[in-house]
Amino acid sequence: MNQSSEFQALCNLICAHTVARCIHMIAELGVADVLDDEPASAAALADAAGMNADALDRMLRLLAANGVFVREGDGYMHTPMSVLLRSDHSRSLRPFARMIGMPAIWRGVTDLEHAARTGMPALNQAQMISYLADHPAESSLFNQAMTSKSADAVAAVVETYDFGAFDRIADIGGGRGHLLQAILERTAATGILFDLPQVIDDAAGIDPRQIQLVGGDFFRDPLPVADAYILMDILHGWADDRAADILSGIHRSIPPHGRVFVIETLVSGSPGPHFGKTLDIMMLAVTGGRERTGAEYGKLLESTGFYLERVTPTESQYSIVEAAVA
Structure with a gap:
């Protein structure tokens, strides 16, 4: 790996959380569910999922670059990874992607400095369990x-x-x-x-x-x-x-x-x-x-x-x- 490729590889890793957050949002808003077997434009998908068309197109472009969805003409199609974000897939990972993106979970990652300095999360496991007990919808999603x-x-x-x-x-x-x-x-x-x-x-x-x-x-x-x-x-x-x-x-x-x-x-x-x-x-x-x-x-x-x-x-x-x- 030459110096330039090492530089780019590190840049990609530094920003890798952006790809993850796009997956969380796509899962949360059900984009994979509204995409069938035929290519669909970002505008059509955004209309069905209640999203901004330009924002969705840019998110799908990034995900397609990482093997999640694929660009086909003016639209997008499923890949073996993106179908796993469908709710009706037998091995669906949509609930898992939504759960990782939940504020209570994702906040722990954004507060990683606290764990790095203390060895403990900002919100510990007992507090997380208490939080889920008080938020039944998120608790159900966690179990799913x-x-x-x-x-x-x-x-x-x-x-x-x-x-x-x-x-x-x-x-x-x-x-x-x-x-x-x-x-x-x-x-x-x-x-x-x-x-x-x-x-x-x-x-x-x-x-x-x-x-x-x-x-x-x-x-x-x-x-x-x-x-x-x-x-x-x-x-x-x-x-x-x-x-x-x-x-x-x-x-x-x-x-x-x-x-x-x-x-x-x-x-x-x-x-x-x-x-x-x-x-x-x-x-x-x-x-x-x-x-x-x-x-x-x-x-x-x-x-x-x-x-x-x-x-x-x-x-x-x-x-x-x-x-x-x-």
Whole structure:
């Protein structure tokens, strides 16, 4: 890479947040939903989405330069990435893009200086949970985003690991229970979905004959007894001391033969780009949590009465960290 290309590459990285914000806005305003199989002009799309035509054209031009949409004549068409912003796509990332662009989330990134100086976000995880409890529409969007973000991961997890040895499986902080339901479809087990009361209210459509819905706070309330405990995208939201509190709560309830499955995006040891490294900074800025390596999860588990049995990669960005009672 010559000096000029290094200069341009760094300029692009310095302004990369602009591309992200365009994706957030396109997702929030539903532009991908109003674009069908035929090319459509920015004016037509703007009229359908309630946007300014010139502003949308410029945003789409930038996104097309990055593979999200493509310019076709005087209009725009979908690409394999842009269709993932449609609400009706089976692997839709629209809720995830909208959630990352929510003021409460994005503000953490813009306030990154606070985290850089103190090691803590301007708004910590407990405050974020309280905020979502007071803003039910954003709380519902957050739960939708967690479901959409992990769509590929859920399929990858159930394809990778056989949970058939367990009779009762508890999904701790499981949101709408998408992973638990996928596991139970393949086993004869019964399930328990444990999450905050307002989250459980949002999951009220789940069949109670298969899954018991339990509202509570995993820092204060006893956790249900089960043979297996699933924690997907939970521990990364918390600093080590609070993550240890969650695991200790499980340790107080788990039978001696039980297993814990921590399903997270592990930080890669390779020097190149990796989603785990990006997500780690999001956690630093927004929740005060962190992404961890497999070895770091091993130390965290050992400090709370478990031992690491194995780390199993999946076909998604997630890995399955399996632990047993020490």
